[in-house]
Amino acid sequence: MCGGGLAGFCAAVASARHGAKTCLVQDRPVFGGNSSSEVRVTPHGAAAFHVYAKETGIISELLIEERARNHEPIFENGWTNSVWDMTMYDMAQRTENLTFYLNTTILDVRMAGERKIASVVGYVANAETEIEFVGDVFVDCTGDGLVADRAGCEWRMGSEGREEFAEPHAPLLASGDVMGSSLLFKTKDIGYPAPFTAPDWAAKLDNPDFFYKQGRNPNDMRGGYWWIEIGMPWNTVYENEDIRHELTRYVLGIWDWIKNRDPLTKELAANHAIDWIGQVPGKRESRRIMGHYLMTEHDPQNKTVFDDEIAYGGWFLDLHTPGGLLAPTSEHASSEGYDETSPYMVKSYCGPYGIPLRSTIAKDVDNLMMAGRNISVTHAALGTVRVMATTALVGQAVGTAAAIALKRGVALADVPTQAIQEVKQTLLRDGCFLLNTMNEDELDLARKARVTASSQAALHSAEVRADLSASGERGPQDDFLQQRKGQWIAISEGVLNRVSVCLSNWSDVPQIVEALIIPVDHIWDYRTEATPAIAATKLLIMPGKYQWIDWDVHLDETTGLKSGSYVRLDLLANPNLVWHCAAGIVPGQTCAYEMGEGKMRRDWNGPTRSFRVEPPQHAYRPEYVTNGVTRPYRFTNLWRSDPHEPLSQWLELKWEEQQSIKQVEITFPGSLLWEYRGYAPFYRDPQCPKDYRIEAYVNEEWQELLEVKGNYQRHCRHALAQSVQTNKLRVVIEATNGDPSAAIYEVRCY
Incomplete structure (x- = not known):
């Protein structure tokens, strides 16, 4: 395994756990890549946009362990400390069959013929030692695709033109444009004034439009600004040091603006001092190695079902503006102020979607796989696939597939057809989740x-907070019905006689709100128009706060209600009304709102909206522990x-x-x-x-x-x-x- 970021680390641990003698080679002194304490990008993934979509498996073990051990809150990028590094190091030390080399850079690839890697050569920094690593299967997790490049694999770098794949996010013309790299910093409130003087070589910034009209909002004095980003015109592979220097200049210039020049932030930042500045840029994009399948933007957008699905993603199609700080505006969603209902965000919201094993197998070399941001995807698809929690899942799948291929004597190119069921069932047993596979292990x-x-437990209701209902005040997530909102409700009995919701009418006159009950396929079925409602009504809401409104629906299987499935209770927009949240999250009962074009997205951070059902639904039965999900x-x-x-x-x-x-x-x-x-x-x-x-x-x-x-x-x-x-x-x-x-x-x- 070449590269010890989250993808390479999870690949190595998975491979070793399944009996393959595994060596992990990392060019930094710590594991974690962009997530490490050297770079400090927080691992993002599907759960940022989809409730209950948190990545599990090895990445989950690590993140649960880190949170249990670490005293440090994770506000944003820049806040990772060495506890995370040690959590990974501890797992590596405890993993049988795993040998690792830190501070070791891959210098060369030696081939045995045109289509097989015989070995890779590494150099151990500060030890004046060169090591040749001989193996049967190699996995390129270097980010830049260094091994694949040296082995002669085809790769792409830059943006495909729209005519090649008709991707909505692709530019009209192909170009060398890539997303840039970010350098993070962190500050500390020391409790008394902390002066700052920028060096002469720092960037000179004095135009508030650069920040406030171009999507670079210094909204928090603690730092963590991902938008301190530069790529083009520098090459993100060969000119990485130039990028690092430019980013350092801008970090100091931006802090000088915040501390000494910006009238909106000078007072807020008065007692804040720089606590840490990174010196390893967090890279988003360089080479993408061509595999047996090239994922395009259409796959996450259309949720393509792959027979060889081995992981999933759910981050939005997040394509940063080439040039970063040098571009006219920052990343598009940021420049819009993260308007979640804009046409751009509606177009970019996607997932959860599957990722195929074929995109991780190099097409030009028979014993090479890839994991991380260098897998076989287009530039547009990389916007969602590249985030670290997603790449960690891909890494675990690649390590698992490599070990199974070696054990069974199957060529890597044949695993997606000849051994894919074993790979998928093994991933499930190891704690991973797949969208289209459940436990069918005959040995279980x-x-x-x-x-x-x-x-x-029985699902009776999701009650509101008593203190809020007594005072008549809105809770922190009790926003007005500016858009349609939906609440998922699990149906176990095949009968639903009554459903009730808790609403407040903040106007002085009676209000009408349309209500629908719609069968949905799953908790991420965000479609508003695809499935006909099995019940619809108009509810009359009199002026007043915290009213429980009953709706006698009298639904059963003859009217389209199905046991063991979800329905979604939708209330259409009425800005005079508030649909109150429940006092707590009821397991498995989530909510969303309409963002536009017949599509919903997660509401807030996944609360449960208030509801009551009659009869109660026995939605937590013991037999569910063997249903395979x-x-x-x-x-x-x-x-x-x-x-x-x-x-x-x-x-x-x-x-x-x-x-x-x-x-x-x-x-x-x-x-x-x-x-x-x-x-x-x-x-x-x-x-x-x-x-x-x-x-x-x-x-x-x-x-x-x-x-x-x-x-x-x-x-x-x-x-x-x-x-x-x-x-x-x-x-x-x-x-x-x-x-x-x-x-x-x-x-x-x-």
Whole structure:
């Protein structure tokens, strides 16, 4: 594995965990690439735009561990500290079959014929040591595609013209334009005036239009400005040092503007001092290596279903303006003030969408794969695929596929057809999520069990905060119905007699709001016009605050209601009304609003809007832990105990015949709702079980097989000391990290 950013790191750990002797070569002193403490870009991904779309697998293990260990909040870019570096280093040290070399730069690639790499040559900085790395499979995670370039692979760099693939985001004419690199800085409020004098060689900036009319808003004195970005006219590969110097000049010039020149920020920044300035530019784009499939913008936009899907993305089509600080305006969404309903944002919003394995296999070299921002995509598609949480998923898939190819003796080019089911099922077992694949592992004994539990929660309602309803004030996410809003509701009973919502009419006259109930395919089905409503009405709302409005719908399967699926309750726009949020997030019940052109997007950070349903829906049944999906998607897919019943609570698997069980694997809830920076220091998700034990029924009594204390990880694997013969096994949850309910997404037994 050449390159130790998140893609290369996850590829190496995955490969080693699956038995391949793996070597990870990284040219920096720390792992993490752009996410490391050297660059400090926070890992973004699908969860920034889609509730419950947080990336899982190795990247989830790392981020959960970092938040549990780290005292530092993650405000924005620039706030990563060395705890993150050490979290990755610790995992690398503990991974069997993994050898790594830091501070080691790849200098050369040696070929065995035209289509096979024999070795790569690295140079260890400060050690005057040259190392030749010989392998069967090589993975280029260098970002710049260094290995592929030296091996003679075809690559692209720059922007495809619109006529080549008819991509809406492509420029009319092809060019060498690429997205630029950013240099970050961080400040600290020291509590007293902190003067700053810029050196003579710093950039001289004195035009407020450069900032406030061109999308470069110094909106927070703490730093983290991704828009300190430069690429063109410099080459992002060969002139990286020139870019670094120019960016340093601009960091100091921008801080001089904020501290000493800008009347809007001088007072705010008076007590802030520079705490850190990066000296490794965070690079967005250079070479893209051509693989067996070239993803275009149409794939994320149309959510193309690939037979060889091995990862997913969900960041928007975020194409930064070539030139960055030297361009007339900053990145387009920023220059619009991040207007979420503008035509540009409607056009750019996409996902979640799948990524094919073929885009990670080099077409010109038989034993080379790619992971990271250098995979086989167009410039336009790279706008969404390039973000680090997405590349981490791709990396884990590539490492897994490489190990399986070696184990089975399958050529890399044949894995997408001959071994793809094993790759996908392995990824699921390792805690990943795929949009179009569920657990079908024939070795998983839990799939044959009957599942029961000590109790189960029922979905009655999502109630509003009592203090707000008593005062009549709006909550922080209680905005007016300027656009259509929708609330997903899980249906388990096949019957829905009544639905109610809590609304406030802030006008002095009665108001009418149109309401619809629409069947949806899943929680990211944002279409407003594609599926006919199965119920529609106009609700009359009298003047007044916090009114529960009832709607007798009398729906069942004869009218289009389906058990084990979601409906979306939509209220159309009426700017005089507020649809209040619930006091807390009800698991699996999310909301969105209409952004335009028949498309919705996540509302705020994924709260639950207030609602009540009759009859209650049993949306958290124990049998869901073996349905093959480990997060809310087409349904809740979660067992959750009755929150009114005290812990401990248990989930039991029962077989008709004795089973020999050696390993138990559990997926708990937690750390799915938001992206990484949404979680506080020392965070342990309240929903995640903390103390639990696994028991087996042996000789007519329950015997404890193992006990866990202090857990906060989502995906837990337990190899038993010895195989147990039993026809009943149960997980007993004695304490969570704060939630009143015990909860599990999946149990597997082997």
